Amino acid sequence: MDETLQMYWELYNELCPNELMIHKNHNPLRDFEDEFIEGPLLELGCGQSSFLVEYSKTGKEIFAIDNEEFQLQLLKKRIETYSGKEARKLHLLNITIPEKEIPNEIFSIVIMSDFLHFFTLENCSKIIDQIALRTQKGSLIYIKAHSKFHSYFKSQDPGMHEFYKHFFSETDFPKLFNEKYFERIMFSDTVQSVRSKFSREMEIKWHERVLDEYQVFDHEEREEELKTTKEETNVGYIQCIYRRR
Ligand SMILES: C[S@@+](CC[C@H](N)C(=O)[O-])C[C@H]1O[C@@H](n2cnc3c(N)ncnc32)[C@H](O)[C@@H]1O
Known part of the structure; x- marks a missing residue:
């Protein structure tokens, strides 16, 4: 991970304690909690997942996958703080997807x-084909990903498109989730044009730290650098939940 991105996640850890993180994260899985089946929970690219912290209190076994050890360690600390002894059911796996296979378990979520x-x-x-092999009737699969309405999609910077390789639209999903095995139970296509005060202030603070790190102290230069971070642009994302038939 790029050093500046690591600074972002460290700042996030500093400024966003567990309760606030869970409160701020819209979790559509909550609507289906009464129908969660038995079995372990898996998150791919978990980072400091608010979902895993929230569900660590359910007693479910948790498989948390990320290819950044510092993120896994921050997640472990968060879960230990939030649910104490339940944290022993946590498996932290430093794995790069899709090069390494997803653990051979049958997951409920x-x-x-x-x-x-x-x-x-x-x-x-x-990745979804592997998930089909590792789920059973009633398992739920939650996805949130950037959509074509995200301002980054129109970026002229080739580096942006190397980093974010695909921006989703609704028509992509039937190609990923075979109707024979999966039923779509929730879908939303959101465009947020103004960030929350918390996100805006966090992104500005992050950028200021990056400028400090690179020793950019000239006031005008800093203001010029911070201009785009202070501007609001569209954040477009799709969320969906599929249920395994
Ligand atoms: C944008 S963060 C999302 C974190 C968390 N899921 C959330 O919603 O807050 C993406 C995470 O995926 C991890 N990641 C990126 N590419 C990966 C890969 N190929 N295999 C495993 N983890 C990856 C990153 O290290 C990072 O922690």
Whole structure:
């Protein structure tokens, strides 16, 4: 992970304690909690997942996958703080998807939040095919990913498109989730044009820290650098939940 991105996640850890993180994260899985089946929970690209922290109190076994050790360690600390002894049911796996296989378990819930947009649609399809083999009737799969309405989609910067390999639209999902095995139970296509005060202030603070790190102290230069961070642009994302037939 790029050093500046690591600074973002460290700042997030500093400014966003567990209760606030869970409160701020819209979790559509809550609507289906009464129908959760037995079995472990998996998150791919978990970072400091608010879902895993929230569900660590359910007593479910948790498989948390990320290819950044510092994120896994921050998640572990969060879960230990939030649910104490239940944290012993946590498996932290430093794995790069899709190169390494998903653990050979049958999961009741699979979460991919802000993760699939790092892959081509072809690789997303390979990931979902593995998930089909590791779920059973009643398992739920939650996805949140950047949509084509995200301002980054129109970026002229090739680096942006190397980082975010795919921006989703509704028509992508029937290609990923075979109707024979999956039923779509929730879908939303959201465009947020103004950030929350918390997000805006956090992003500005992050950018200021990056400027400090690179020793950019000239007032005018800093203001010029911070201009785009202070501007509001569209954040477009799709959320959906599929249920395994
Ligand atoms: C944008 S963060 C999302 C974190 C969390 N799911 C959330 O919604 O807050 C993406 C996470 O995926 C991890 N990641 C990116 N590519 C990965 C890969 N190929 N395999 C495993 N983890 C990956 C990153 O290290 C990062 O922690």
